[in-house]
Amino acid sequence: MAKYRLFGKRYKLWIFLLLIASSVGLCSIVLSLIQRGNQPNRLTAKHPISKPSALVGAANHGLSKHVVGLKPETTPELRTFSVPAQFQGKTLSQVKLNNQEKLIALTFDDGPWQKTTLQVLDILKKNNINATFFWVGAALEKNPQIAQQVVADGNAIGNHTWHHWYHHLDKKTAAKEIEDTAQLMYKTTGVKTSLFRPPGGFLKNGVAAYAKQQNYAVVMWSVSSADTDWKAQPSAFVKNVLKGAKPGSIVLMHDGGGEHSKTVKALPEIISGLRQMGYRFVTVPELLKDAKSK
Numbered sequence: 001m002a003k004y005r006l007f008g009k010r011y012k013l014w015i016f017l018l019l020i021a022s023s024v025g026l027c028s029i030v031l032s033l034i035q036r037g038n039q040p041n042r043l044t045a046k047h048p049i050s051k052p053s054a055l056v057g058a059a060n061h062g063l064s065k066h067v068v069g070l071k072p073e074t075t076p077e078l079r080t081f082s083v084p085a086q087f088q089g090k091t092l093s094q095v096k097l098n099n100q101e102k103l104i105a106l107t108f109d110d111g112p113w114q115k116t117t118l119q120v121l122d123i124l125k126k127n128n129i130n131a132t133f134f135w136v137g138a139a140l141e142k143n144p145q146i147a148q149q150v151v152a153d154g155n156a157i158g159n160h161t162w163h164h165w166y167h168h169l170d171k172k173t174a175a176k177e178i179e180d181t182a183q184l185m186y187k188t189t190g191v192k193t194s195l196f197r198p199p200g201g202f203l204k205n206g207v208a209a210y211a212k213q214q215n216y217a218v219v220m221w222s223v224s225s226a227d228t229d230w231k232a233q234p235s236a237f238v239k240n241v242l243k244g245a246k247p248g249s250i251v252l253m254h255d256g257g258g259e260h261s262k263t264v265k266a267l268p269e270i271i272s273g274l275r276q277m278g279y280r281f282v283t284v285p286e287l288l289k290d291a292k293s294k
Ligand SMILES: [Zn+2]
Pocket: 109, 110, 160, 164, 198, 199, 200
């Protein structure tokens, strides 16, 4: 019978083949183990931006059901803050209303913010009213739980870019400022919004143009509390709002971007003052639904 050499020794054919087969098998097992060790975990390697994952973050931060307002085992429901066709791709400030009712929309910019946003939410809740918050992506990234609370309380939200830049932006950067923020808003809260407010109210630096192209309503304001004036007292903010209010007004205030304890101080008086004047508080999407059709 023919003999085959392996490692200097001579073997019968069947023993020779068995040895070859077992060494090939052993090699493939070793190789697959090495590969498995090097392969990134599929779940962590991909960034699942297509689905809202607010609760992943919430669970990681040990956030209670009460704070999130959503059960951890459920997917957050998608909510959409859309605008009537006449406002899509348009800039608006004062809204002409359909009926005689005195409606007004309070808006808060530059959050979500530690402390201030929660204080504003508390005041809104005590008064049983809702407002509209225009978020900065960079602030949202830092305060996802506060953001979830804003939405869980029934408030409306809008996009206020990622960096809050004032300078002129090329089209690609302007798109990124808005899209990155929109994506994080969706990922954190499950909300898609058609409301956009340009930082500083600048309409010509590229972001508003991109927002219009994407059919956002560019929401300016018709009454400013002037609460960014750090020298002014809360009573001045109250006066500014009560003096400027008209049915269909959109009121500008800030809950983020810096120290705004004076806004928090002024807010209860702003609300009670407007109430005494006969106003009812609505969110911006609600206000636009009651607008006169052109
Ligand atoms: Zn702003």
